[in-house]
Amino acid sequence: MARHAEYQYLDLIQHVLEKGDRRIDRTDVGTLSIFGAMMRFDLSDGTFPVYTTKRVFWKTAVKEMLWFLKGETNIQSLLRENVRIWTDWPLDKYRKATGDEVSQEDFEARVLADDEFALKWGDLGPVYGKQWRRWVDADGNEHDQVASVIRTLKTNPSSRRMLFHAWNVGELDRMALSPCHMTYQFHVSGLGDAMTSGHGSKPQLNLLVGQRSCDLGLGNPFNIAQEAALVHMVAQQVDMTPGELVWVGGDTHLYLNHIDLANTLLSREPRPFPKLRLLKRPDTIDGYSIDDFEVSGYDPHPAIDAPVAV
Incomplete structure (x- = not known):
């Protein structure tokens, strides 16, 4: 029997606890930090990798992703959705x-x-949504990176240039928080199979997310859930099936006031991941709402309260 994919997360926490470099960070809370990490999650059977060793409020995570996709940068629209994380x-x-x-x-x-x-x-300034959907170049032209990726997935799915990112050097100083999950690169597998099978099989859409800074205790559970939701949405928009989510972390850390949280997580055994089904197919990627996500079989351990470092 295959090892539960959530052990990748728990093993990473254990590694940071044992090997992490103790340092003072931007928030003055302090962290244990390592550099360089990877996790892989297979989404092909409808799996939705929402961690189970503590309750993850996946609706909040997905609502944040929908906010990004709509190009929003003001907390007012998030608050209307009862999301207070920004x-x-x-x-x-x-x-x-x-x-x-x-x-x-x-x-x-x-x-x-x-x-x-x-x-x-x-x-919040020109944070994620602004850069994803309205990147302004030196000539004042706006670029919709997300729409461009979807267009390329439909017309040239073997391209190695299907990505969007938020690290706009010229606007970093105007952002409330510099982008943590920075680069989203898409890859399509099974193109040959789809062409030769004759049975209507679809290619698989894979996503690699590069994250420069990762808060393992609070941020990563949200990031993985919302990135998996993005794969499902984009795959539906381009008539593919979800494939693999690959997550790569740069400075991967635990805040010093999250050590108890980490030890509690490590004392728990993962439970089966839930499944995700999209209930409708909007005309565009920014047409989704939280009501379009049907998640079944989520039975996590209890939530764990922990402070956010600002």
Whole structure:
């Protein structure tokens, strides 16, 4: 019997605990860090790699991916979906700029109720969605990287140039947070089989994600789930089947205040991954909503609370 794919995650945590370089980071919380990691997840049978050693709120992760795909950069639209994972950064900026120690709840309520306030204080700068869908070149032309990849997948699926990324050097200083998951490169396998089988078999769509900085405790479970959801969506849009998700990490770390979380995860045995089915096929990649995702068989261990480092 094949070893459960989630052990890749648990083994990585164990390796960081044992071999990680202790260092002070941008947040002043401190981390244990290694450099260079890889995990692979087979999605071909509908598997949705949502970790089971703690409950992962996969709907929140997918909603964030849908927000990226729509090119959004303001937390107001996320808050309307009851997603609060980006509030810490604009809230911190607001408090430092104004001296107003407003609560997160009151800040979010004001962003939701006041469009002018949201425009000034809820925007994160040119983060992921802006770069994915509206990258501006030196001549002022906008480039929709995601649409370009989908177009190439349909017309030249053997291309080695099917990727999009968010590391726009000229705009990094205007982003609330520099991109962590930076490069998304697509690859199609089984093209020859699809051409010669005569039985309507479809090619498989694979995705490699390069992540420069990975928070193993909180960020990675979200990243893997939302990246797998992206493979399913893009595959549906280009009439392929999901293949493999390959994740590659650069600075891969555990925050020092996540050590208890890590030890709890390592004490638990993974359970079967759930399955994902898309209930409809929108006209475009940015037409999906959370209601289009049907996830079955998710039975995780209990959630574990841990602080976010800002």
